[in-house]
Amino acid sequence: MxxxxxxxxxxxxxxxxxxxxxxxxxxxxxxxxxxxxxxxxxxxxxxxxxxxxxxxxxxxxxxxxxxxxxxxxxxxxxxxxxxxxxxxxxxxxxxxxxxxxxxxxxxxxxxxxxxxxxxxxxxxxxxxxxxxxxxxxxxLDDEPGARRRLADAFAVEVDGIGLGELVGGCGVAEAALTALDRAGVPHRGTRVAVQGLGTMGGATARFLARAGLTVVAVADIKGTIVNPAGLDVEVLLAARDGHGTVDRAALRPGDRELPGGAWLTADAEVLVPAAVSYAVDTSNQERITARWIVEAANMPVLPEAERLLAARGVTVLPDVVVNSGTNAWWWWTLFGDVGPDAPEAFAYLRRSMRGLVESMLTRAQTDGTTPRAAAHALAEERLPVIAERFGSYR
Known part of the structure; x- marks a missing residue:
């Protein structure tokens, strides 16, 4: 756009x-x-x-x-x-x-x-x-009720982690799973590497592991933790500090520590950059062997790097779709599309994300473009409709 x-x-x-x-x-x-x-x-x-x-x-x-x-x-x-x-x-x-x-x-x-x-x-x-x-x-039609609903939702915990911290990762995981399902790739045995184990990266790792994928690498500010047989995601999540840094005392005998950039070259089918922007550039993209990059972070893949990746057959699922679940969940809850209930929130989010990713990938296939270009095209078609219905101020 x-x-x-x-x-x-x-x-x-x-x-x-x-x-x-x-x-x-x-x-x-x-x-x-x-x-x-x-x-x-x-x-x-x-x-x-x-x-x-x-x-x-x-x-x-x-x-x-x-x-x-x-x-x-x-x-x-x-x-x-x-x-x-x-x-x-x-x-x-x-x-x-x-x-x-x-x-x-x-x-x-x-x-x-x-x-x-x-x-x-x-x-x-x-x-x-x-x-x-x-x-x-x-x-809002009912501001006090809406505020209570959102406050109640943020008070919900799932296995010791707040619902508000989990919804974004649930959306990222669903985006990845939708791409795998379209390609006919089974969840079990598919390997994933995650950069960043904060709110978004940690929740994404949890949902992908619970879907049957094998998390073989996670990176934080101290470096990359790898285990080709699979990391114990729940143990690592429990050993994080407030900034997503893992206490290395929690590592198992088969876990190894490598430099911070090692997540990029992990032997995995799926890479999830879930930390900083501009993590994948033209120089390091050539070391990536994964089939999919799922942008949990905002702007982690530079445009020229994405063009080079696409030429090599690597699909980048763009941030504007992949990590949009947190923002959407806030408003679904506040406006009353979902209640302060974890199963209801996850079900609604999964349906929405799966439908959106399917639309994006179908559009990309039809137009012969990248998923990002397809997502931007879908947004470009909807923005005038929103402006006509609600008005806009520029």
Whole structure:
């Protein structure tokens, strides 16, 4: 889809630390846009601009005229700061104070790379906000009921992990499983490597392992843990810290430690980059032997690298579809398409993701294009329909 100028783009500088933060609103629908807030060293305005555009596409791709879920525009926030820095929380609070008028009026946000939802909620309260998603409240028919429903959903736990932390990975896993099923590849015996064991990567590893796939490699900030016979995903998840780093004391005798980039060359059919953007570039893509790359992270494969991968027969399932489940689940729950119940949420999410991935892959096959081009084409067809029905503000 051709890029257009965003509705809003701003850069903020923290007067105490010198850290910079960014907010980009790509598009408003009914005056509101949706998109998470990330914190990582090296975050840039260009990065946040691309992510905001991606959020516009994700909203459009999940548009269902029969659903209660009202599609929003796309936005994103980012802070150039290491979330492990002792001063990071103060930077987060000051950033939210600075952008408070936008959160109150038009930008609904939540956790993204480097930040948990609990941390965002705590900082938002300290910054004087009612909620990080309060801009959407005027669009609700029953605001108190909707807020209770979402709060109840976030209180649900499944095997010790919150439902809000699991839905995104469930969607990523379903995208991968749909591609395998279309290709006639059995789940059992299919090997997968995951980069990042935080909220998205950890949940994805859990759902793929429970579907019968063998997780042979996971990477965190300390390096890559591999075991050709299969890693014990549940043990690794239980041994994570708050940033997704695994305590190496939990490793089994057959588990080995390799450098951080080893996940790329793992002997696996499926790669799941679930951490940083720009992880796969033109130089390291040639070492990939997997058949599918499933983008759980935002923008992990550079465009030129994707072209080279496609020429080698490697299919990239794009982030705008693959990792859209978390955002969609928030709104399905808030607007009342699903209740605060894990089985109901997972079933609804799986149906939606499977239908979306099937549509994308069928379109790609029909048009002779990549899945990303097909996803963008689907979004381009839906955006005018959304704008005609709900109006847009640019």
């Amino acid at each position: 051709p890029a257009s100028a965003p509705s809003l783009s701003l850069t903020w500088t923290d007067h105490l630390s010198g850290c910079r933060g960014f907010l980009v609103v790509d598009r408003l629908v009914r005056g509101v846009a949706s998109g998470g807030l990330r914190m990582r060293p090296g975050c840039t305005l260009d990065e946040v601009t691309g992510l905001a555009r991606g959020m516009t596409l994700k909203e459009a791709l999940h548009y269902d005229p029969e659903a209660r879920y009202v599609p929003l525009g796309g936005a994103k926030g980012g802070i150039d700061c290491d979330p492990r820095d002792p001063e990071a929380y103060g930077v987060l609070v000051r950033y939210l104070r600075a952008v408070r008028p936008y959160v109150e009026s038009c930008w609904t946000t939540g956790e993204d790379l480097g930040l948990s939802q609990d941390l965002v909620d705590r900082a938002a309260a300290e910054a004087g906000l009612v909620s990080s998603i309060q801009a959407v409240y005027p669009l």
